[in-house]
Amino acid sequence: MSEKVLMKGNEALAEAAIQAGCRLFFGYPITPQTELSAYMSKKMPKIGGLFLQAESELAAINMVLGASAAGKRAMTSSSSPGISLKSEGISYIAGSDVPAVIINVQRGGPGLGSIQPSQADYWQATKATGHGDFQLIVLAPSTVQEMADFVGQAFDLGDKYRMPVMILSDGMLGQMMEPVSFPDKGEPVIPERPWAASGHGGKRPHNIVNSLYIEAKDLEKTVVERFKKYEIIKKEEQRAESYLTEDAEIVIVAYGASSRVARSAVNSARAEGIKVGLVRPITLWPFPTDAIEATVPTAKKYLTVEMSMGQMVDDVKLVVNGRKPVSFFGRTGGIIPTPGEILEEIKKLNGKEA
Amino acid sequence: MKIISNRISIICGHYGTGKTNLAVNLARDHARQGEKVTIVDMDIVNPYFRTSDYRKILEDEGIEVIAPVFGATNLDLPSLPAAMYLAFEKEGTVIFDLGGDDVGSTVMGRFREKLNGKDYEMLYVINKYRDLDCDPTETAEILKEIEAVTKLKATGIINNSNLMYETTLEHIEKGMEYARKTASLLGLPVVATVMRRDIASDYKADTAETGEIIPVDIIAGPSF
Numbered sequence: 001m002s003e004k005v006l007m008k009g010n011e012a013l014a015e016a017a018i019q020a021g022c023r024l025f026f027g028y029p030i031t032p033q034t035e036l037s038a039y040m041s042k043k044m045p046k047i048g049g050l051f052l053q054a055e056s057e058l059a060a061i062n063m064v065l066g067a068s069a070a071g072k073r074a075m076t077s078s079s080s081p082g083i084s085l086k087s088e089g090i091s092y093i094a095g096s097d098v099p100a101v102i103i104n105v106q107r108g109g110p111g112l113g114s115i116q117p118s119q120a121d122y123w124q125a126t127k128a129t130g131h132g133d134f135q136l137i138v139l140a141p142s143t144v145q146e147m148a149d150f151v152g153q154a155f156d157l158g159d160k161y162r163m164p165v166m167i168l169s170d171g172m173l174g175q176m177m178e179p180v181s182f183p184d185k186g187e188p189v190i191p192e193r194p195w196a197a198s199g200h201g202g203k204r205p206h207n208i209v210n211s212l213y214i215e216a217k218d219l220e221k222t223v224v225e226r227f228k229k230y231e232i233i234k235k236e237e238q239r240a241e242s243y244l245t246e247d248a249e250i251v252i253v254a255y256g257a258s259s260r261v262a263r264s265a266v267n268s269a270r271a272e273g274i275k276v277g278l279v280r281p282i283t284l285w286p287f288p289t290d291a292i293e294a295t296v297p298t299a300k301k302y303l304t305v306e307m308s309m310g311q312m313v314d315d316v317k318l319v320v321n322g323r324k325p326v327s328f329f330g331r332t333g334g335i336i337p338t339p340g341e342i343l344e345e346i347k348k349l350n351g352k353e354a
Numbered sequence: 355m356k357i358i359s360n361r362i363s364i365i366c367g368h369y370g371t372g373k374t375n376l377a378v379n380l381a382r383d384h385a386r387q388g389e390k391v392t393i394v395d396m397d398i399v400n401p402y403f404r405t406s407d408y409r410k411i412l413e414d415e416g417i418e419v420i421a422p423v424f425g426a427t428n429l430d431l432p433s434l435p436a437a438m439y440l441a442f443e444k445e446g447t448v449i450f451d452l453g454g455d456d457v458g459s460t461v462m463g464r465f466r467e468k469l470n471g472k473d474y475e476m477l478y479v480i481n482k483y484r485d486l487d488c489d490p491t492e493t494a495e496i497l498k499e500i501e502a503v504t505k506l507k508a509t510g511i512i513n514n515s516n517l518m519y520e521t522t523l524e525h526i527e528k529g530m531e532y533a534r535k536t537a538s539l540l541g542l543p544v545v546a547t548v549m550r551r552d553i554a555s556d557y558k559a560d561t562a563e564t565g566e567i568i569p570v571d572i573i574a575g576p577s578f
Contacts, residue, residue, distance in 0.1 A: 002486075004517055005484065006370065006484050006518065008370055015486065115401050115428050115430065116402075116428070117402075171401070171402065172576060175400075175401065175403060176402075176576055177370055177575065178518065179483070260576070263578070336576075339578055
C-alpha cells in the first residue's frame with residue numbers, strides 16, 4: 001500500500017478510478033460531488049486520459065454508455081438531481097449489458113432540495129434508477145478509505161457481471177477528509193471485453209451493443225436471463241459489516257454516513273450496559289439479507305437509522321418478516337442525526353418491552 | 355517574532371491543508387490571551403466544514419465572526435457581506451481564512467487595496483500529506499497561482515503536515531523535510547509548525563527549523 005495521505009472522499013473516488021485503469025470520465029458539475037470532477041479535470045490530461053464536461057447529465061451518461069460499449073472503463077459522477085437526469089441512460093446501460101461505474105454523492109431532495117448530505121436516494125439506487133426490469137449493484141462506503149477501495153471493486157464487479165455499478169455515497173463522505181492509502185501502483189488488470197463494439201478488423205462478425213429488441217419474446221428471454229444473473233449476484237456478492245451483534249438485543253441497521261453516527265451511539269450505549277449492535281450494509285443491492293438474518297435469534301428489536309424519511313427500513317422489514325419489531329429513526333433534508341439522538345432512541349427501545 | 359499577534363493575518367493554501375482548523379485554533383488561542391480577535395471566513399467555494407460552521411465555538415470565546423451571508427446554506431451564492439470591508443479596519447488581531455487554491459483565494463484580490471499601508475502577513479499553509487505525489491515543486495506552484503489572484507506576496511510558510519488523528523512524530527519529521535524543500539523553492543521562511551496538542555506537548559523543537567510551534571485541537575470536520 002502507498003503511504004497514507006489526507007484526502008476528501010470525492011478526491012479518493014477520483015484517484016481510485018484512475019488507479020483502476022479508468023481513463024474516460026464524463027461529467028456535469030453539481031455540488032457536493034465537485035471535487036471529484038475537479039480532480040479528474042486536473043489529473044486526466046496529465047496521464048493521457050480524458051476529462052469531458054458534457055453539455056448535460058444526459059449527454060455525460062450516454063458518453064459513458066458509448067465508451068463502455070467500445071470496451072473501455074468509463075465513469076461518471078453526480079449528485080441526486082443529476083442522477084435523476086442520468087437514470088434514462090443508466091437504464092440503457094443495464095439494458096445493453098455493459099459495465100459502467102456511476103457515483104452518486106447524495107444531497108437532500110426532492111427537487112433541487114439542498115446541498116447538504118442525505119441518504120434519500122436509497123429507493124432510487126436499489127429499486128428504480130430508470131425504467132424497466134433491472135438492478136444495479138450498489139456499494140455504500142462509510143469511510144474515505146472505503147471510497148477509495150470500492151471504486152476498483154465496482155469496476156471489477158461491473159466487468160464480471162456486465163452491468164452498471166453505483167457507489168452510493170453522500171455529501172458528508174464526499175467532503176470530509178481522512179487518511180487513505182492506495183494499493184501499490186501496478187498496471188490494473190482489466191478483463192477482456194470480447195463483446196465490445198471496438199472494431200472487428202474483418203476477422204469476426206460485428207458485435208452489436210443495444211437495448212432495443214424488435215420481438216417481445218426476445219426481450220423477455222433477455223430480461224429473464226439477466227434476472228438469473230441477479231440471483232447469482234444475490235448469493236455471491238452480499239456484503240455487510242456486523243459490529244457487536246453477537247449478543248445484541250437491539251440491532252441497529254445503518255449504512256454510509258449514518259452508520260458512523262450509529263456506531264458512535266452503539267459505543268455509548270454499550271458503555272451504559274445496553275446490549276446493542278450494528279449491521280452495516282456495504283452492498284445495498286444485493287441487500288445483505290444473510291447478515292441481518294444472522295442477528296434474528298438474539299435480537300429483540302431492530303432500529304434502522306437513515307438520513308431520509310425511511311427507505312432501507314423496508315428491506316430490513318422484508319428480512320425480519322414480522323418476527324421482531326422494526327422501528328426507524330431518521331433526519332432528512334440535509335440534516336445528519338447526532339450520536340445523542342440515536343442514543344436516545346436506543347434507550348427508548350431498551351426501556352420498552354417487545 | 356510571534357506570528358499573527360495584533361495584526362492582519364491572511365491564511366491561504368491548497369484546499370484541505372487545514373487552513374480552517376488552524377484559523378479557528380489560532381483565533382481561540384489569541385482570544386484566550388485577552389486579545390480582541392476577528393475571524394473572517396472568505397471561503398465562497400467550499401460547501402461544508404468551514405469557519406462559519408464553528409461560529410458558536412468562536413463567539414463563545416468572544417471572537418467576532420464575519421462570513422459570507424449564504425455560506426453553509428443551500429444557496430450556492432458567492433456574495434460577500436459589507437462587514438467584510440470593516441474587517442480591514444478592526445483593532446486587534448484579524449485572521450482571514452481564504453478558500454482553497456487560487457479559485458478560493460480570488461476573493462482577497464477584491465480587497466487588495468484595503469491592505470495598502472497596513473501591516474499584514476500572508477501565511478501559506480502546506481501539508482505534505484495532502485499531496486499524493488509529494489512534490490514540493492507542485493506545492494510551490496500552487497502558491498504562485500494564489501499570489502497571482504490575491505495580488506499579494508506570501509510572507510511565510512506554515513507547516514501543517516499531518517494525518518489528523520493518525521499523525522505520529524515520524525510524520526512530523528517527514529513534514530519538516532517537505533516544508534524545508536518547499537520553503538527553499540519559494541525563498542520564504544517556515545514561520546511556524548502546527549501539531550496536534552498531544553504531540554506538541556512532548557515535542558522538542560529546534561525552532562530555528564520549525565519556527566513557532568502551534569499546538570492545535572482537531573475542530574473542523576465531523577466528530578464521528
